[in-house]
Amino acid sequence: MKKTRKFLAGALLVALGVPAAQASVQDRVFANHFEVITDLPANASEAARFLTQATFGPVQSDINRVMLVGYSEWLDEQFAVPVTLSEPQVELVVTTRTNATPSQGSGPAQRVNRWLWQAAYAPDQVRQRMAYALSQIFVVSDQSTAISNDIIPMAAYQDLLARDAFAVYRNLLKDVTFNPTMGKFLSTFHNQKANCSAPNVCTTLPDENYAREVMQLFSIGLIELDLDGTPMGGILTPTYDQTVITHTAKIFTGFTYSDAPTNPANFGGGGNTLAAQYAPMACWGSELFALSNGNMRHDITGDDGTANSNKTVLDGNTVAPNQSCANDVSDELDIINEHPNVAPFISKQLIQRFVTSNPSPAYVARVATVFEDNGQGVRGDLGDVFKAILLDTEARNPPALASGDTYGKLREPILRLTAMWRAFGAVAPAQDQYHEVSMLGGMSFQSAFGQSPLEAPTVFNFYSPDYEQEGTLADAGKVAPEFEILTEASSYSTANTYYQFTQNAYIGMTSPKTDRPLIDLSSLTVNSGNSAALVATINAKMLYGSMSANMQSRLQSMVDNLAGVTAQEIAWSAIYIAMLSPEYATQR
């Protein structure tokens, strides 16, 4: 509803003949009165810095647009762009490969190729980037044998995150909970009620996996928090104990495929169509079968093992016995959603993904406040949370760089690649005979980067939000999540991968590659004899104008000394070495 206040003001500007922005403040028509745009970037560098945080990398057209309409309006425009989906395209590719003669197998590469295409080219850049951030909180991974072959359902999970990227958190939590790929990954799928001969005399109890991780990782964490994300009252108070887990485990029982046959009943059946493999799971609770029916798989009992007691869950809240599965799950997710930890726990992790590893408590509190209520009584509006993160003064106005600086973050290796592609207008290869656009160049980012979409080692993601890198950062008491995947070995494998996407992937090369995007070196080759101009282009395109004088000097010397090699080699050398530089490896 409230989204109606957001509309394409830029189109109106043109229609009404309002002149383009001449200064940092501009008038435009807004709902029968003039609104003053107060958040225009001061220059292209600031716009590019914002886009580095909010997208898979700045491109000139987005820089121009942000400079025209300001940050907030540009985000509203992005929120309104229709979602770019993975599943239809991945399904087309996989089925075409399967039906080919001879039949072609498929694997994670088919899904990841599509993901990379979207990262590089999808018009809903902010949504896709948010979906990627959410995929690092609401983790599923094809590294688990439970879902390693579920290529198409995993693409659908990616779409779920993209669709819900700016929805309310409670809705996202519901969709994730009922998703069968999550169900298989954290074993709610086919999780069943306790098998008991008498109340609480049981040979099996429900699987505790999802009950634990939905609280530890997807919502509240292990320690009671204040609004600013610090331990409540400075004391480490656990949010729940094992008893809560055992009780909560009963909630998440009875799930199976939506098309599992009910007459005759076959709880282990279903999944007969692709759509059924990613449709929300059905729950064989009392909504499907009478309580006494042997096919009722949902646990309706309470703490004493009978239907006469409540389930006592988080913070002493209770869920009534004898309920349908849908009501049990709804009650439980409401209880989790209302916990005061959710706002700071989720907000802080999102800030870490987009802006800085160590947000000030005040910054976390400002974002968490919006999470709790967006000003219109809505809790967990992720679009407004995203805006609060990106428009906050701590995001937009970094402290002046001085020795010992710990603002910002290490860039994710995959984002260093996508930003380079977008900076240098990488052109994807044509679809192959199976309708696939190859982006990976036959490489595995999971092994090279320690990071690849929906391929984390475990539900704990590629890195912990609390990871401390030994040395000056840990000594300063700062966390540095992305450093958990930076090692001596991954420095090399990451660099070698970038080499394959620069030296071995540019327009005009001999025998051009057809399995990866080719970058356009022309913005650099035009200045191959002018090192200052060439490095200035690198600075603007890759480092939003933040390159230190020292780094400029290093690169200029390299370019000068390379005189005599081809203009293309000078160009890719500059990009490649810049990609390995500390200043590009980080963002501020």
Place this chain on the structure above:
Amino acid sequence: MSYDRNSRRDFLRKLACVAAGGGTAAMIPQLRMIGNALANTQALTGYRALVCVYLSGGNDGWNMVVPYDTARYNVYAAARSGVYTTGGANPNTGGLGLAQPAAGNSQIITDGNDASSATNQYFLHPSVPELATLYKANHLALAVNVGTLVKPINKTDYNASAANRPPQLFSHSDQEDLWHQANTSTGTTKGWGGMCGDVVGSSNTNQQLSSCISIAGANRFEIGMSTVPYQMSSGGLASLSGVCNPEPCSGISSTSIRDNALKGLLTDTYASDFDSEYARVFQRGRDLANLLSAGLSGIQVPSFPANNSLASQLQMVAKMIKLSKAQGYAQRQIYYVRYGGFDLHAGLMSGNGNHGQLLTQVSQALSAFYTALGTGTNGVNAQNEVTLFTASEFGRTLQSNGSGSDHGWGSVQMVLGGAVNGGKLYSNGGGPITGFPDQSLTATNNFSRGQMIPGIGVEQYAATLAQWLGVTNASDLNTIFPNLAGFGSTNLGFV
């Protein structure tokens, strides 16, 4: 805690005054002094290495070793919701129990620490025949009911006060941290391997190569006060594309020009600590590749099983041990490898990636490693100088959830090597809970689903290994293992 963050920061602040404004690079020699301050031993001679095999996800150790005598076996089978069966009139696909093997089965082992034939028979999981062979040859020992503990406790102590319990029991990430630390503090990032490295690493001839080497990336275990692990991949040392390998190149070329630019960028001083740290890791990788690449590429070791990531990692460990000995780089080393997939809430007994499949990989990898350390063709010739041990964040519930087991506490770990007093179970830590645990779900040594209260603390297990490595000074041990003095035994004697 004498080594919490604040005291270290104070120490660093004092050092910074001495260093008179030097940058990070200038600090490195002083940082090493912290290790020397901890080390209070004579220079260590010869060669010894510890190899930590971390089984990620919580290995269900109670199905690695099972009581064989009928009385205890029946208790085990009942606790595990019955024996897992798929056929017959009454299949029990929710059961997690292993079938009792027939007399004479090669997986049946005898506990050399127990003279009573009524209670000293056990059997190992049917998927680990290689480990049964190693056990019977007295190269493999089993540490039974090891887990995170603040101090030795029973259930009454557990219930009496939260202070008697480790923080965040049953949480993967937290319990893994405590295992890596070998203490139950929430205020540290240091691991016991790294702190042992602080002590013993100063004996190493080559100080450029860290005493701690990881084949599995970042890990808390190998972080010391001054020790930072060198992190390799199981694939060995790659060349870095487009620049010099090793540095410097001979002559001037576009390759050398790029190399010069990169070297400059990675060794420059940065205002941002994120920039500095990235540069430091990358440049350390370059320096060590320059040191090790040529030698490592010439190292041959006996074959390891294919398609087994743990075996691939241990093969690289074997190569690095052989190289380190051949080049005289090190007198003491600590390695870290990792193998995942053990969080088997579902599919413990069947399906792709089930427990038996994982244990098969473990058994074959460990056996190949022990063989590679021998004196056969291309052998490392270090069987008595290398001790391998397992760790895992927790054991699992004995009781089934219908398809698998949930998060538990105490579990069984393995110790392998020529120096190991093998062929025995080690289950007495001197605390109130001793012996192979009673597996009845109503027993007082566990909670209602068979989450075992440990009888041996991680400190005791780790301190035993640390002493073998050469950390023998009491003050060093008490610094690394601050709770150790509260346990009955500080050396379990398995090595």
